[in-house]
Structure formats: structure tokens, C-alpha cells
Amino acid sequence: MRSTMILALGTALFAAAAVAAPKSGAPADPTLETPGWKAPRNAAGQPDLSGFWSSATMTPTTRNLQIGKEASLPAEQVKVMEARFAAALAQRDETKDPNHLPGSAEDKAKDAKLFAVRPDFEFAGGDVGGYNIFWLDPGNHILEVNGQFRTSIVTTPDGQIPPRKDGKSAARFNYNLDEGASSYLGSFDSYEMRPEGERCITFARNAPPPMLPNGYYNNNYQILQTRDAAVIVAEGIHDARIVRLNASHRTDGVRPRMGDSIGHYEGNALVVETTNLPQPDNFYGAWKDLKVTEWFTRVSPTRVKYRFEVDDPGVWAKPWGGEYEFFPLHGVVYEYACHEGNYALPAILAGARRQEKEAQAAKAKSGAD
Template identity: 55%
Template sequence: MHRALILAVGTALCAVPIALAGPAVAQAQSPKAAPAKAAAPYVAPRNAFGQPDLTGFWSNATLTPEQRPAALGDRAVYTPAEVAKLEGAVAKEVEDGNKPTDPNSGAEGGKADPKTLRPEFAAAGGDVGGYNRGWLDPGSSVMRVHGEPRTSFLTTANGQPPPRKGGGGAGGFARGMGSFDNPENRSLGERCIMGFGRNAGPPMLPNGFYNNNYQFVQTKDAFVIEVEMVHDTRIVHLNGQHRTDGERPWMGDSIGHWDGDTLVVETTNIPQAQAYRGSWQNLKVTERFTRVGKNHVLYQYTLEDPTMWEKPWGGEYEFSPLQGVIYEYACHEGNYALPGMLAGARNQEKDSAAKGGAASSSAGNH
């Protein structure tokens, strides 16, 4: 989608008196400047195995959402004015969020009023479970792909997921927030088994809050993706075969191969708990990693499920360098909040039973 605009500039020659004709003619007949040479295509450095080098610490934090805001219709690219407005608003948001919290501000707990927060922050309960804005790092710039400021990751015409077969909706994300019967009914993120959102993927998507960071490691036979949120590691076996034992490991079963300078990763056997917009059993995700510059790794993903969608579809974005390294994310299976939530649900059930009523199906929800 990269477009180059070449402007040809001509020189208009005007009639001049005979006395001045000599210099004017000499100027007109002077050799023209040589046309500028097109920049040579970027060639990724090679590692010890002769592979294009993708290693390093990367981030996909951004203001650009996976789905395009409906008001933008089929516009895939923001205008410069829109980019300045979006990025300027975040700079102000960060500046205000880093100020000391006023405990007498009137907002609950001295935190920001949820009405003034981004929708995703407000949906998480004010300042995202007790953090003010200074603790968050959702991204501060619009995602550029081939230099274009994109309005969405999805590359469908309207930047939206296609409808399901049979006229069904586009499908949402499995939240695991409806039942407090047992810990297995809670979300994987809440149980600290997998990251919040789809950081680990596939497809790998930023979560809109923090820790959208990765480390890529290459060996002769594997491509390893360390996901900071929440200490997940996905191993892509190169030139392997998909498993046939029926097991569906976390993050699915990924195999990869090199197609020129692009690493192609195909993932199947995705578990139900990591369904993408309702698809998991027959879902195949194909990811493409291409080093397109010193500070850019182009990431493209294609989703296929013939039982769910009429044809493959997907999106793209670019990883940028992480200014630092990844440290341990201190989340652990057996989140301390789980016993409290489950105990609260049991107490609500007891109270309801004592009053002769039915317990709420969302007891203890938060």
C-alpha cells in the first residue's frame, strides 16, 4: 500500500531580448540534473544460520485498534491532522495521568472519573483495576505500516471482521466472566495462565493496557516468541509437521518455514479457551514475519475457518523496537483474587438461600 509520488518539475522558458539571448540559451542548454535514484530495497541482516535476523526485543503497543472505528468507513489511513490530534491527546493524557493523585478529588478512591477515561479503561473499572494512568502503557502513537498511519489492523474493506456464515454476527472474544462456580470457569488471564487479551495469540494483538512487549529468539530449528504478558513462550518448530494426537496446547500448534526473507508460521489445534471470535476447532492462523527495516518487523496474519467465514481474511501491523528488555511479569497461576471472588459468590448464594431466593448468576462479578 506504499505509494510514492514523483513530481516532474518543468522549467518554463520565456522570450527574452536578443541582447540577453546568449546567457539564457546557455542556461537552457545546460545538462539536466540526473534523476534521483530509488532507494535500494532493505535487506535484512543474516544470523549464524543464514536466516534473516528477526531477533531482539519488540513492541506492538499502539493507538490503532484491530477493528476500524465504524465512523471511518472504508478509510484505511488517517489524515495528518487526525494523527496529530490523536497523538496529541495521548500526550496530554499521560501528562495529566502522571500528576500526583488528589485523594479529595471527589472521584472514587481519588482516581479519575471513569466518564473521562477511554472506553477500554472505563470498562476495566475506572483506572484499570486500581492503576492510575501513569502505570499504563497502551501505546502513544498511531500504527504506521509502510509509512502509512493506519486506522485499523484489519485489512478488510471496512476494517471490520466479516460476517459469519449463515448471517451470524462477527463474534466476540471469550471473556470467561459469567460463572463463579469454580476457578476453571474464570478467564485464562484472570487465572494468570495466559495474557489478558490476545498478546500471545495467534494472532498476536496488543491488549490496550500495558506490557505489549516481546522477545524473538532464533535457532536453526525453531523460532521462539517470549511474550511479556504474562510470561508466555511460544515455540514455532521450523519445517515440522502438525501434531495428530488431538492435543490442543496453549497458543496452539505452530510450525514454520522460510519463504525467501519472510518467516511463515501456520498454527492449528487452538484450544477452545483461546477461540478467536468464536472460531477455534477448525481455525488456522497463518502469520508472516518480515524484517522490512532496521526498526521494523512487518507482521501479517490470515484467519481461515471454512465453517465460520466464506473466505480467509486478516490484518497487518509493524513491530517497533522496545526501548529496553523484558523482565519477569509477576503474575502466577492461582491468582490470590480467585479465592476471594469464589468465596464471595458462595456467601452470596448462602445469603440468597437464607432469604429463599435464587443466587444471582453473576454473583461476585466485578
């Protein structure tokens, strides 16, 4: 399965469009709303965030410096990029003969056009291994926040993950098991050594805070609200995070899946604070003392602005964060029945056991000789 590589691949989304961008404007206002519009309220008097939403976007988590060093892109360049990607995806997704077998010369030619626009698709998709292009459902538009077309979700000055205080590279912590000391790559002793995406536990960073789009598929959510809680259901592996309203963090030392989330409303925003994150939900290696604060703000009839801030004094010198906007999902979130087709995990372990037996047989034969 390739889902565990999604976050690391996100920085490659714009590799084919290296055009300089203009200087960005003023910092984003988290309370900005559409002029003349008032956020709706639900029966409990809370700002109504309920419904089905999507965070799919072409914009990567961190800025691709091949595009430029600025935070935003001009509208003209965005139109060209979006049109080019849409055309490449459409020609690859054209209806085929039901008896058509993948991997033909025609398919490869179409793939080449698509990979020229999205080089990361060649790794995540294709007709060999993982998911082929048919199953990918990426965002088709560049992220727009407060009228600016963003080059990254992260809002640090350079659009990159801030340097760690210990000097280690943030990239090495993406999918490692024990704070970057060892990677799942090459670890086949047990299912416990495999990443959570392969084990159908948690899908990339769609569900644990901060929630990030993955650039490929399953970026859909349902938000439910009651007087005492808000529930955020992520499509990927159908995780449901329960936010306890007007509550205090637990003090028993237990680290629930996706952390301990409490929240309250400020104006038109739901403010969520999460601590007690478990190690598998680490964010670039931070988890023991990590605090994630999120703002869900209804800013227009068709947008919910999502802003996050991460704070771990032992890892980073100061808090930092990012933002994007949810847009309506014209449909509902269905069950993500991961285990029903999860042949990768037993196959990976079975292959490792086979290799071990072959190695033992070769060693025994060598000794006999």
C-alpha cells in the first residue's frame, strides 16, 4: 500500500510549473468573512459547521521552491496550472473498452503526459502496484485563502517546516516508529513494525490533528455538532475524532487515538485544543509535549476556514502552523472498508518469511558444500 507515503510526496505537486510568484499581501485574517453575509447558527446557537466537506487541493503541505519563494501565485498562472492538470487527468481517465487491459502503449503515453504535470503520480499511481490512476481523486484547484492562491498550506515565512532545536531533519520523522530512530522501511518482523496506513488504523494525516490534505484521495469529512461535543469524521479509514466542548484535558496520562481534544466556540469559530497525542500520531517527531490548536471558522456559504498551530517547546523554538479552506462535498462520506481488500499487509509479511526461509536454505547448502 502506498497511502503512508502521501505526506512526504506532497512537496512534489508543483514540480512542472516553475514560474516566479508575486509578493504576498497582508497576513491572513482568521476571522475574515464574506461581506454582508452572516454565519448560520444551529439549534444550539453554535456557528453551523455541520455537513460534508472536502479539503482536496493541488497545493502541497510545504512550498515547492521551484515555483517561487513567495506565499501566493498570480491568478493567471493558477489558471494555466489547473487547466493543464485537468486536461492531463481527463485524457488519462477517458472511458475505455471494458475488455481493455492496463499497461498498453496508449496508457503509457497518456501516463507520461500526466506525470509531466504531477511527477508524484508516477510513484503513487500508475498501472503497476498501489492504486492506478482511476482510483485517484486529487484536488483540481490551487488553494485559495482570503483571495490569495497559496503555494503551501504551511504559513511559515518560507513555507517550510521550521528547523528542529536538535538540528535533525524534519523529513526523517515522517513515518518512523520511535522518534526517528528507526524506519518502517525494511522492518518486516511483525505487523506492529508496519506503518498504520498498511494496518488500516489511521490514514496519513487526514484524521489526527493537525489535519492535512494528502493530494491523492479520501480528503472528505463529515462534521457533526451537539450541545456537548463536535465530531469530525474523516473518510480515510473512517476515523471519528470527538471534541468535548467546554471541558478540561484528562490528567490520567492516557493517550487516546488522535489525542485528547477539547473545544469551545469563539464568535463564528470552533476552537479545538489537542494534547496527549500517542506516539504513532507524532507530527514530524513531536508528540509527548505537543499541543495542537485548531480553528474551524465558517467564512462563507461554501467555505469553512481551517487554521492550525502546533506548539512543542522541546522540538521547535516557537509555535507555527498553516491553513486551508474546506469546500462542500456534493455527496456523503461512505465507509472506507480498508481491511476488506487489505492484502498488502499479509503479503508483505509472507514475503519476508519466504525470504528468510530461502536465506536459511542457502546458508545450510553453503555449509554443506
